[in-house]
Amino acid sequence: MRRxxxxxxxxxxxxxxxxxxxxxxxxxxxxxxxxxQADAIRGPQFPSFTYGIQAFLWWDEYxxxxxxxxxxxxxxxxxxxxxxxxxxxxxxxxxxxxxxSDEIVxxxxxxxxxxxxxxxxxxxxxxxxxxxxxxxxxxxxxxxAAEYFPAWAEYCGRVAQxxxxxxxxxxxxxxxxxxxxxxxxxxxASEYIELLKACSAAIRQxxxxxxxxxxxxxxxxxxxxQVAIADDVFLRQLYEGEFQQYIDVLGAHxxxxxxxxxxxxxxxxxxxxxRWASFRRIEDLRKIMIEEGxxxxxxxxxxxxxxxxxxxxxxxxxxxxxxQTQAEYFYRAFLYAEEHWRPWVGLITLIYIADPAWTIQxxxxxxxxxxxxxxxxxxxxTPAFHALMEMPKVxxxxxxx
Numbered sequence: 001m002r003r004x005x006x007x008x009x010x011x012x013x014x015x016x017x018x019x020x021x022x023x024x025x026x027x028x029x030x031x032x033x034x035x036x037q038a039d040a041i042r043g044p045q046f047p048s049f050t051y052g053i054q055a056f057l058w059w060d061e062y063x064x065x066x067x068x069x070x071x072x073x074x075x076x077x078x079x080x081x082x083x084x085x086x087x088x089x090x091x092x093x094x095x096x097x098x099x100x101s102d103e104i105v106x107x108x109x110x111x112x113x114x115x116x117x118x119x120x121x122x123x124x125x126x127x128x129x130x131x132x133x134x135x136x137x138x139x140x141x142x143x144x145a146a147e148y149f150p151a152w153a154e155y156c157g158r159v160a161q162x163x164x165x166x167x168x169x170x171x172x173x174x175x176x177x178x179x180x181x182x183x184x185x186x187x188x189a190s191e192y193i194e195l196l197k198a199c200s201a202a203i204r205q206x207x208x209x210x211x212x213x214x215x216x217x218x219x220x221x222x223x224x225x226q227v228a229i230a231d232d233v234f235l236r237q238l239y240e241g242e243f244q245q246y247i248d249v250l251g252a253h254x255x256x257x258x259x260x261x262x263x264x265x266x267x268x269x270x271x272x273x274x275r276w277a278s279f280r281r282i283e284d285l286r287k288i289m290i291e292e293g294x295x296x297x298x299x300x301x302x303x304x305x306x307x308x309x310x311x312x313x314x315x316x317x318x319x320x321x322x323x324q325t326q327a328e329y330f331y332r333a334f335l336y337a338e339e340h341w342r343p344w345v346g347l348i349t350l351i352y353i354a355d356p357a358w359t360i361q362x363x364x365x366x367x368x369x370x371x372x373x374x375x376x377x378x379x380x381x382t383p384a385f386h387a388l389m390e391m392p393k394v395x396x397x398x399x400x401x
Contacts, residue, residue, distance in 0.1 A: 036286050038344055040295035045169075045211045045249050046346025047395045049337070052078030052116060053369070054303070056355035057104050058087065063372070064104065066379065067353045068111045070370055074389045078114045078168060080302070080349050084121025085155045092125055093151055098162060105163050114168040116213075116349070119156055119199060126151055128183055141174070142183030143195055152195065157202030160210070169211035169347070171251060171302055172199050175218040177234040179227050186225035189237035193246070200246040213347075214243070216251040216302035219281045221274035231276060232284055239292045249300045249346065250289065252282045256306030256326075257319045260333035277319075279333060286344060300347035306330070306384075309366035316363060327383040331391060338394050350388070 053076055057064035071079050083101055090097070108115045120141050126148035144152045160170070176192040179185030192215070200212050217231040229237070231253075244250075257277040258267050267278035275284060282299065289295060306326045309316040321329065330350075337345065354368035365371060369385040372378065 036283065036340070036344055037290055037295040038342065040290075041298060041343045042296050044298045044343050044346055044396075046298060046300065048298075048341075048343035048346050049334075049394060050078055050347040051076040051393060052080055052114075052347055052349040053353055054080040054349055054351050055353040057081050057107075058100055060356055061103070063356050064107065067370070068107065068113055070353065070379075070381075070385075071113050072111060074385065075393055076113075078116055078347065078349070079108065080116040080118060080171070082118045082121065083159055085119070085126070085152070086121045086123035088155065088159070089123055091123075096158065101159075101162075105166055109166065115166070116169045116171060116347070117159065117163075117167055118171040118174060119159065120173045122152070130183075139180055139184045141181050143191060149194075149198065153198040153202045156199035157205060160203040161206040164207040165209060167207065167210050169213055169249070169300075170199075170203055171213045171215065172196050172247075173215040174302075175253075176215050177217045177220070177229045177231055179225070181218075185227065187229045187234070188225070189229070189234055189243075190241055193238060193241040193243045196243060196246050211248045212246070213249045213300050213302070214238075214247045214251045216253040217285075219253060219255050219257070219276040221276050231281070232288060235285055235288050236292075239288070239294070244292075244294055244297065249298050250285070250294075251300050251302045252285055253303040254279050254282050254301045254333075254348075255303065256321075256329055256333070260329050260336050279329075280336075282341075282345070298344055298346045300349070301345060302347075302349050303351045304333070304348055305351040305367045305369075307363075307366045308382075309363065311360075314363065314366075316366070320366070323383050327387040330384050331387050334391060342394075343396055 053071060055067040057067060068079065081104060088097055088101065089095065105115060122142050122144050126144045127142040128145045173192065173195065175181040177187055179187055196214065203210065203212060217234055218228065219231050220228045221230050222228040223230050223233060256279050258271060258279060260279045262270070262278050263280055264275035264278045264284050268275045271277045275281065282301065286299060289297060306329050307316045307320050308323050308326050309320045311317065314320070350369060352364060352368045353370045354365060354372055356372040358365040369382050369388070371380040371382070373380065
């Protein structure tokens with residue numbers, strides 16, 4: 001493995017020679033001006049950086065224990081887990097099933113791993129009856145029907161009350177700028193703000209020390225509410241509704257469409273798709289925060305990764321990389337982020353420690369850094385995960401890993 005790390009280092013030196021010649025990185029003058037206003041951050045919610053990974057701890061206790069073992073081995077301090085409403089109240093409002101969530105909270109504490117909980121996953125009995133996808137794409141999530149909106153707030157409050165003081169942060173929803181994550185459309189920033197407001201108030205009623213994070217937005221250039229709203233457009237719409245009063249940290253997704261050093265401008269030119277098709281897309285979102293007078297607020301990367309999906313029919317084929325390139329890109333991404341994104345980026349959550357139910361036919365399988373054979377007792381550690389385990393971690397606090 002150390003030989004592999006050396007290869008990564010040589011590749012890194014070579015690429016930065018190319019970057020210097022091509023002027024991809026900011027000039028000295030630009031760096032001195034600091035377009036991201038790092039000095040504006042006051043009292044950051046997360047140490048920069050806080051290393052986390054998204055896992056799937058719910059159904060298999062053995063896999064959950066194994067996943068937390070690898071979180072510790074990699075010197076990550078946080079794990080993100082979905083506490084779906086539909087798992088806590090699958091049938092109706094009359095029962096709460098907290099047994100598995102209790103076990104997860106206890107085990108993460110015992111293993112000294114901080115827990116970030118994602119909220120969402122509306123049960124079918126609480127969804128709007130008209131929600132569907134006009135293009136036949138599966139609806140992943142849906143906002144609650146009007147009559148069940150109080151039940152949504154109760155769900156957020158019940159979780160916060162039960163685990164007060166034990167949860168590092170709450171992510172409220174995921175990718176609300178996509179129709180498939182919003183009942184099939186139309187996407188609505190104002191509706192997300194109402195959902196966020198209710199959930200945030202319920203959490204803060206019981207736990208004022210936890211960190212509330214907005215949903216991460218899917219990077220996309222599409223602007224059709226029936227399909228998706230571009231992440232930068234959606235963020236501006238949220239600021240128009242003053243959503244920032246309901247969060248502590250802005251969530252974002254840093255998806256590896258291109259090499260980590262590619263600027264949004266360069267990605268727009270090379271991919272012919274748009275500024276969104278770049279790992280550094282979050283820099284565009286940071287500039288919107290500054291324009292909106294919100295420069296003091298930290299960002300959290302809630303999904304970061306590159307896919308290795310080899311299937312020709314995959315929608316991800318146009319930006320998939322091989323496993324060695326994936327490892328190099330992660331390594332280089334963190335080196336870039338260390339120089340340019342501190343302290344305005346705090347939490348960085350990688351994707352994923354796979355759900356053992358995923359197969360090679362599942363798109364998410366190919367993003368995963370740890371995967372499983374048919375028998376979940378045998379895990380596959382990718383070259384990227386090995387590189388991340390051995391990568392030196394940086395932090396602005398003495399007691400960080």
